[in-house]
Amino acid sequence: MFSGVVRSGSETAVVDDLRALVGDRVSTADAVLDQHGRDESSLPPAQPDAVVFPRTTEEVARIVEVCARNRVPIVPFGAGTSLEGHVLATAGGICLDMTQMDRIVRVSVPDLDVTVQAGVTRKALDERLRREGLFFPVDPGADATLGGMASTGASGTTTVRYGAMRDNVLGLQVVLADGRVVQTARRARKSSAGYDLTRLFVGSEGTLGVITEVTLRIYGVPDTIGGAVCSFPTIDAAVRAVITTLQLGIPVARIEFLDERAIEALNAHAGLDLAPSPMLFLEVHGSTDGVTEQMTEVGEIVTEFGATDYRSAIDPEERSRLWRARHDAFYASLALRPGSKAITTDVCVPISRLAECIVATRRDIEEHGLVTTMVGHVGDGNFHVMVLIDPDSAAELAAAEAFNARLVERALEMDGTCTGEHGIGLRKMPYLAKELPEGIEVMRQLKRTLDPHDIMNPGKMLGLEPDPSSAIGS
C-alpha cells in the first residue's frame, strides 16, 4: 500500500510528480496531514500520505492521472464536516483539498442558476447571492462546500419545501478515475437527453470521480418570511401536527422537531428560555398575505394537536436567533456532556410511520440509559439522535453503535432508509447492503466500471474488498 511510504520521509515519484504539477500546493507536513485525517464523526482519524490543493479542473485531471498511473487512492476533501467518515484516508493516498477551488464562476439572475467551483462554501455562496436578492436553500447546518454537499447528497432544514441537493443540482463537472473530464448536463432547466449522469454523481461520495464544478438552481429571496415555535405535550402530537400540515398542502419552508433534551441543550448553549418539551420550529416563505394566511392555518392545526404556546409573530431578530440555535444543535448537544463525542443517527422513514418510529426510539433510549438529544427534519420523515459518549469508553461506543443498529433495523422494517442525508461513508456500509440488497450489487458494477482500480475514495460506501493491484507503483 501507498500509505506510509511518502510519510516515511523519502520523497516518492508520486509526490514529485504532483509537485511538478502544482508546485508548493502539495503538503506532507504532519499538521496538514493530521487536519485532513479527521471529520466530525467519532471515527478514528486516518491520515492521507499527502495533501494537494488544486485550483482548476485541469489540475485535478492531471493529479488524478498521476494517481491512476500509480494506483494511489484519492480522497476529495471539502470542509471536513462529514459525519460518516467520508474523508478519512483509511487506505492512505492523496487527499485532494478542494477549498482553493473557491470561485463563483457565474451567476445568472434571469435563469435563477449559478455555477461554482466545488470548494465554494454554502455561506460564501449565500453572501454573493444575497446582493442579487437570491438564495440557495439547501442547508445542512454546517458551512460545508457545495462540492461536498453534492457528493454526500446533503439536504437539511429546508428540504421539505425546496428539495435536497439531488433536486437542486442542474449539472456537474466531474473528473473520472482515468482523468477524463465530464460535463454531466447542459444548463437547461430540464432534459431527457440520455442517462441522468448528474444524479449518478450526486451522492456518490467521491467513489466515482471528483466533482470540480457544480451548477445549482437558486431562488428569489421570499418577500416575507414568517417564523413560529410551539410546544407539544407529546412527541406523537408534534409529529401528527406535521403530517396534517403537509397533507393540507401548506407549503412550509421549514418544519423542525426538537425533543426536550435538545431544547435543554439549546437553552444552555444559546441562552434561550424555551419550555423543555417537544417543540416544532416552523418557517413559511411567501407574500405578506400568503405568510399570514399560512401562519394562521398552521396555528389552527398545531392547536388542534395540543400545542400550548403557538407564537407566530416572531420578529426577524428572534427568528434568526432561534434558527442559529437550531443549527448549532450538534455543538449544543456536545456541550451537554463536556468532553463527549457524538454518534449521530440519520434514519428517514415514510412519514406515516414517523411518530411510531420516534416513540419506539425514545423507549429504546430510555431502556438503555443513553444520553441523547433528538432533532428532526420531520417534514421529510428524517430525524437525528445524537448519542453523547465518552470517546475513551469502548463500552459506551459499543452501546451507541448497537442503538444505531437497532434504529436502522426499525427504519428498514418501516420501508425507510439508513441515511436521509449524511450518506453511507464508512460506518453504514453493512446497512446499505441490508437496505438495497440487489441495488448494492448494481452499484458495485457501476463502481467497477468507472473506477476499475478502485482509487476513488476506496473502502467507502460499497464494502468492496481492496484492489490487490492498488499499491505505490513509482
Added chain:
Amino acid sequence: MFSGVVRSGSETAVVDDLRALVGDRVSTADAVLDQHGRDESSLPPAQPDAVVFPRTTEEVARIVEVCARNRVPIVPFGAGTSLEGHVLATAGGICLDMTQMDRIVRVSVPDLDVTVQAGVTRKALDERLRREGLFFPVDPGADATLGGMASTGASGTTTVRYGAMRDNVLGLQVVLADGRVVQTARRARKSSAGYDLTRLFVGSEGTLGVITEVTLRIYGVPDTIGGAVCSFPTIDAAVRAVITTLQLGIPVARIEFLDERAIEALNAHAGLDLAPSPMLFLEVHGSTDGVTEQMTEVGEIVTEFGATDYRSAIDPEERSRLWRARHDAFYASLALRPGSKAITTDVCVPISRLAECIVATRRDIEEHGLVTTMVGHVGDGNFHVMVLIDPDSAAELAAAEAFNARLVERALEMDGTCTGEHGIGLRKMPYLAKELPEGIEVMRQLKRTLDPHDIMNPGKMLGLEPDPSSAIGS
C-alpha cells in the same frame, strides 16, 4: 438476427419458451405485430417478432431470462405514444406490452405516495387518486403509462411547479438484462443511501432494464385552481412576461405559450374563438386568497408586457375546455393539414435565451416556408415546433429534419438540450453525442456493464453498433 425468424411461421424455441411461461399471452398475429411496430412519430414502423403481455414482475424476469439466453432484443411498450421511435422494434425481437400490468398496488394518503405497476396509465391513476382528494401532476398530454413516462423522463405542462418524472419518482422496480429484479430505493421521502439508481433508470428508455413498478409522489388537490389567458403583440413580449413572473417567485402551476398558428389550430379543432396572436395559458394553485393574489400579480406583469386581454376570472368549465384544447394541440395541428404527419421538436434552453431562441426559430420557419405550430412549456425553457409534412414527400421530410437539426444546433449553442422531455429514441442519437460528448461515453460504459449483450431496446439512444453475438440462439 432474430428478426423475421419467428414471423416466417416456424415457431421457434423462444416463442415456445414464452408460451410455456405466459400461455396465450404471446402473440405473433400480424395485426398485433403491426400495432406494436408504431408510435406517434413520423418514423417508419418496425415490427417485433412477437408480443408478450406479462402481468407480474416475476413473469417479466422469466421472459427476460429467455431472451437473454437467446440474445433476443426486448422492447418494452406502454401506450405507444412516444414521439421519438423508442418502441419501434428496429432489431426485431420481443415486444413486452406492459398494459396488462395495470394494478395500482398501494395508495398512501398520509405519505402522499403511490405504487403502480408500469402499465397503469396517467388517467387511470388520476381517477383513482381523485377519490382521495389527491392527484399526480406530471402531465405529458398523452394518456401514457407511468412506466413509459418514467422510461422517457417525461414532463409536461405542470413541471414548472411540480417537477418532471425525475423529481416525482421515489423508487422503481426494474428487471435487468440478466433477469435480476432490483428495487432502486426504499419508500423514504429522501435518502443518501448509495448511488441514485432510481434516477439512473428514469429516462433510460428501456435500454438498461424493464421498469415493472413505479413509486410516485402524489399531491393534495389544491383548494382553488385559477385559470387565465392573455394575448401578446409579440412572442418576445410573451416570453419576457414569463421570465418576470418566475423571477418574482410567483408559483404558477402552468404557464404555456402558444403561437398564433397553434391558436388557429385550436380554434378550428376545438371550436374556440381565441384571438390569433401569441398567447399564454396560465394556471395557479393554492388557497382562495393565494390564488386571487397570484392572479392579480400575474395580471400586472402581463399587462406591463403589453398583454391586451388578460382574463383571469375563467370558470372551471371554460378552464377545462381550454386545457383540453391545449392537450389536443398535437392532433389539432395535424388537422391543420389533413393527411399530414408531424415532426415534433423538443429543445429546452436556459430561459434567459428562450425569447431569442424562439424568435430565431420563427425566422427560420418563415425563411423555409414550413407549415408549423409552436407550443411551449416556457416556464422550463422548453418548446415544441410541430412541422406538418406530407408523409409521402421525401423532400418535406428532409426539410423538416434539416430544420430540427438547425434548431438543436441553436439550442446547444445556448447551452440547452436537444430534448426537454421526449427523449432521444432513434432520431436524436447524433444530437446526444453533440450535447454531451464526454457524457455519452460514460453512458455507453454504463450500458455495456448492465446490458453486455445489448438486448435491452437495442439501437436506441446511444448509437452503439449492434452486438455481433445478438442473434437467435434457439
